[in-house]
Amino acid sequence: MKLLSVNLGRAKAVPYTDNPEGVTGIDKQPVDGAVRVSAPGPKGIGASGLAGDAVCKLEHHGGDDQAVYAMAREDLDEWERELGRTLADGAFGENLTTQGLDVSGARIGERWRIGHEVVLEITSGRIPCRTFQGHLEEKGWVKRFTRRGAPGAYLRVIEPGAIRAGDAVEILHRPDHDVTVALQFRAVTTERTLLPRLLAAGEALHPEVLRQAREYTEKNEA
Numbered sequence: 001m002k003l004l005s006v007n008l009g010r011a012k013a014v015p016y017t018d019n020p021e022g023v024t025g026i027d028k029q030p031v032d033g034a035v036r037v038s039a040p041g042p043k044g045i046g047a048s049g050l051a052g053d054a055v056c057k058l059e060h061h062g063g064d065d066q067a068v069y070a071m072a073r074e075d076l077d078e079w080e081r082e083l084g085r086t087l088a089d090g091a092f093g094e095n096l097t098t099q100g101l102d103v104s105g106a107r108i109g110e111r112w113r114i115g116h117e118v119v120l121e122i123t124s125g126r127i128p129c130r131t132f133q134g135h136l137e138e139k140g141w142v143k144r145f146t147r148r149g150a151p152g153a154y155l156r157v158i159e160p161g162a163i164r165a166g167d168a169v170e171i172l173h174r175p176d177h178d179v180t181v182a183l184q185f186r187a188v189t190t191e192r193t194l195l196p197r198l199l200a201a202g203e204a205l206h207p208e209v210l211r212q213a214r215e216y217t218e219k220n221e222a
Contacts, residue, residue, distance in 0.1 A: 001100040001169040003114055004073050005030035007090030008053040016134025017056075025054030026135045028090035030097075030165065037118050038160035039064050049157050050095050064156050065123045065206045070096040071152035072103040078150075083138065093132065094152055101169060104150040104182045109204030111173040117161025119172065124206035125151035125185035146189050153181045154206065177201055188212060196220075 009025035017024040025048075040046030042063055047055035049067025071094035076087045089097035096114075110122045128151070133141035145151070177200040184201075187194035188209060195216040198205060205213070 001098070001171075003096055003163060003165060003167045003169055004099045005089035005097045005165045006035045006050070006163060007031070007095055007097065008035070008050060009090075009093070011054040011056050014131075014134065017131045018129065019057040019131070021056065023056045024131050024135070025056050026093040026131055028053070028093050028095065030089050032165070034162040034164045036160070036162055037068065037120075037157055039157040040067055048095070049155075053095060060129070066154040067157050068096060068120055068155045069094045069126060069152060070098055070101075070103050070120075070155060072101055072150075073097050073099045074102075075104065075150050075152070091136075092152065093135065096163075098169060103153050104185070105180050106153055107175050107177065108179045108181065108184055108198075108201035109173075109175040109177075110171065111158060112155075113170045113172050114163045115161065115167035117159065118157070118163050119159035120155035121158050121204065122153050122181060123156050123204065124154050124209050125181045125188075126154060127151070127185075127189070149182050149186055149190075151181065151185045175201065175204070179205075184209060192216065 007028035008031050009028040011023045011025055013023050036051040037049050040049050044058050047062040055062035071092050080087050106122050108122055112120050128142045128145045179198055179201040187198055195213045198213040
């Protein structure tokens, strides 16, 4: 299991973003050398967990619980075959492109060590948006991506440090519940009856997802 690439984006003006300012950092490119990773601060204030990476709409992106976005190279390869086009590392706007890791099959609260210093913790799956669809220029992409149910994972920073392409990835902790990123994604998109199952992951869940799960469960138990 290893880190194939570390990908950073710069703010770029585009016609397809839903950001009122008209810019996005989704076009992420692999970089050479070490990149500093640290907790960026609360949502709405903090941006990316990677130094030099642009997050342009803080209302929905960035912050401590979405500090880093990871995607498996294996999932990109599947999409390449289906779409009939090349998808470079970073093509989905991911900060980390991994190899040998089932990212969407990882459990909420699972912790990875990358390199010698950095420890990250899984919080949730990525929800596709209009900007993602515009970036890929694929008609109906949001629905198509959602149906596949392999969204990649957001992570929070537990221990800061530096990472670089080629670093080993080690699973330090795997919780004993069965709430995977894929399950969490289905629960908040296409199968809301799964929301009560997410409570098994507890406080490791992204706070907004935890709130949804609690509210749904309380409403349906009343």
